[in-house]
Each structure stands twice: as C-alpha cells, then as structure tokens.
Amino acid sequence: MLEEAKEILGSLGIPFFLRQGTCLGAVRDQAFIPWDDDVDLGSVIGLNGLAEDMLDPVFNAFRDRGYYVNVERNDRWIAAGIMKSSTRVDLTFFHIINDSISHFPFIWIPARLFANLKEIEFMGGKYLAPNPPEEYLSTKYGPNWTTPKQDYEKDVLDQVAKSPAVPVAPTPGQPKTKIRILDRRGESVRGAEVFVVGIADACADENGYVEFGLPYKDFYAVVINFDDHEEILYQELMSPGSSYVYTSDISTSNGRLMALTEELEVAP
Incomplete structure (x- = not known):
C-alpha cells in the first residue's frame, strides 16, 4: 500500500514524507513496526x-x-484516513503555525525539519523523511526513541511539556465537553485528576465529572489519576458539547484506545 500511495502522490506532484511510526520504523528498524x-x-x-x-x-x-477516503479539517491540518481492505494510510497535510507544525498529541515540531526533506531507503524503495530524521524522532518520541517499546505513550506525553506552547482555544460560546470518571465498581470518583493533553487539567466534582473546552472534534490523549491508579488513554475521539464515561481497568495503565464511551444522558 505504501508503494501505491507513492505512485498516486507522485503522479500528482505531491511531495510527502514518512512520519510518526512509519518514519520511526524506517529509520530505526528499516522495517514497519510490528504493532503499528x-x-x-x-x-x-x-x-x-x-x-x-x-x-x-x-x-x-x-x-x-x-480506496475509502475520509477527510477531516481543522486549523492545524487536513487529514485523510485512506483505507482498502484492512490496511490504512493516515495522510496528513499540515498548516504551519508559528513556524511549527502540530503532531499528535499537541507536539509542535519546527517547520524547518520539513523544508529540505532527506531521501532514505525503506522497503526496497526510496522515500523522503524529515531532515534530520533523528531530530524529528527525538522531538516526537523522546531521547530514547532508538529503543523499541510498545508502551511508548508516556515518553510521547513527556515531549508535550517540552514542546513550544501554541494556544489552542475553543470557539467562544462553544459547549463544554464532559468526562465522568468511574472506578472499576462503576462508582463516581470525586477528586480524580484528569488531563486532556494540550488543552487543560481538572478535578472531578462530587458526581465524577470534569469539563473541558475542546476546540473541535479530534483525537485527544487523556491522562487520568485517582488513588493509586493512573491510566493514559492515548487516542480518544471527542467532540465539543458531548459527554463521555471512563471506567477504570486495573489490569492496564496504558494501551487502551477509544476507551471512553459516549454518555447519552448526563447524571444529575
């Protein structure tokens, strides 16, 4: 699929580079990452x-x-989810904001790394990568990017704090997004600390709710802490004005995707 994507983009004169996990696998392993x-x-x-x-x-x-193609747009990027059978290409066209582009989850990477792309060999072909790729990968994944690991989420979130702060604000008057925090018994957790990466943090009220002002429908990373429990929800699709429920899973501290369920009726 990578080869066909290269053919299609090349025929239209579209410059592109390998990014995120595909770039990491190409530079570090000279192969696709098995769990990506x-x-x-x-x-x-x-x-x-x-x-x-x-x-x-x-x-x-x-x-x-x-291919099935779904296109999403916001002020940071225009992203196409491209699928055929069970294979997916995430093709993202980034806007430059304050001389940077935004990578999930709100890591701002200098635009200069994409001005003069570097040719690398990967899977029997030649592809372009950010230049230098090592700086790109350390900015995204942290200084230990050369060590393969499945539980990489914490390393990526640590990079957000080091990233230049670029304000991301909701539209004035836009309704708040709610998340209700439940323990494994289904009981509300008062005082749970919830951090929506790149947006804000908040403590749950007596009914277990926190509220955030999200700028738009998008994938967000969420970190939840209460008692001795911490979980990183690395990729959660949330929309302004919607309400979601989180139920803790004591068997894991990270790795769950789309763990939040939409709450159709908000508890009083």
Whole structure:
C-alpha cells in the first residue's frame, strides 16, 4: 500500500514524507513496526511546492483506485484516513503555525525539519523523511526513541511539556465537553485528576465529572489519576458539547484506545 500511495502522490506532484511510526520504523528498524497498524505519511502546505488547492485531486485519485477516503479539517491540518481492505494510510497535510507544525498529541515540531526533506531507503524503495530524521524522532518520541517499546505513550506525553506552547482555544460560546470518571465498581470518583493533553487539567466534582473546552472534534490523549491508579488513554475521539464515561481497568495503565464511551444522558 505504501508503494501505491507513492505512485498516486507522485503522479500528482505531491511531495510527502514518512512520519510518526512509519518514519520511526524506517529509520530505526528499516522495517514497519510490528504493532503499528497503519502507514503514516505527511506533507506541509506552503513547503516544497504544496498548495491547499492541490489536495482534493489527491483524495479523488485514491477513491478512483478503490480506496475509502475520509477527510477531516481543522486549523492545524487536513487529514485523510485512506483505507482498502484492512490496511490504512493516515495522510496528513499540515498548516504551519508559528513556524511549527502540530503532531499528535499537541507536539509542535519546527517547520524547518520539513523544508529540505532527506531521501532514505525503506522497503526496497526510496522515500523522503524529515531532515534530520533523528531530530524529528527525538522531538516526537523522546531521547530514547532508538529503543523499541510498545508502551511508548508516556515518553510521547513527556515531549508535550517540552514542546513550544501554541494556544489552542475553543470557539467562544462553544459547549463544554464532559468526562465522568468511574472506578472499576462503576462508582463516581470525586477528586480524580484528569488531563486532556494540550488543552487543560481538572478535578472531578462530587458526581465524577470534569469539563473541558475542546476546540473541535479530534483525537485527544487523556491522562487520568485517582488513588493509586493512573491510566493514559492515548487516542480518544471527542467532540465539543458531548459527554463521555471512563471506567477504570486495573489490569492496564496504558494501551487502551477509544476507551471512553459516549454518555447519552448526563447524571444529575
């Protein structure tokens, strides 16, 4: 699928680079990471000849090849989830904000790393990577990026604190998002500490609720602490104005994806 994506993008003159887990596997292991289930590609609007009006033909070209394409847009990026069978490509076109681009979860990476991309060999072909790739990977994954590990989430979240602060604010008047914290018995946890990475932190009220102002529907990383329990929810899809429920799982401290369930009726 990577090879076909390269062919489609190349035919349209779209510059792209390997990013996130795909770049990490290419540089560190010269292979795909076994537990990484998608292909991560990117490009930066305004660099290397890429203009925003070039993107719709890209999405249509993948559709013409039989791919399902879902496009999401916000002020930080235009992202396409591209699927055929069980294989997924995450193709993201980034906007430059304050000389940086935003990588999940709100890690701001200098745009200069994408101005003069570096050619590397990967899976029998030649691909482009941020330059230098080592600086890109250490900015995203931390100084221990050269050591393979499945529980990498904590390392990535540590990088958020080191990243330049770029304000991300909700639209004025936008409804709050709620998360209700429950323990493994299903009881509300008063005083639980909840951190939505890149947004804010809050303590749960007597009914276990916290509130946040989210800027838009997106994937967010959430860290939850109470008593001696901590869990990192690395990828949770949340929308402004919605309410969600978290139920603790004592068997894990990270690794769960989409663990929040939507609450249709908010408890009094």
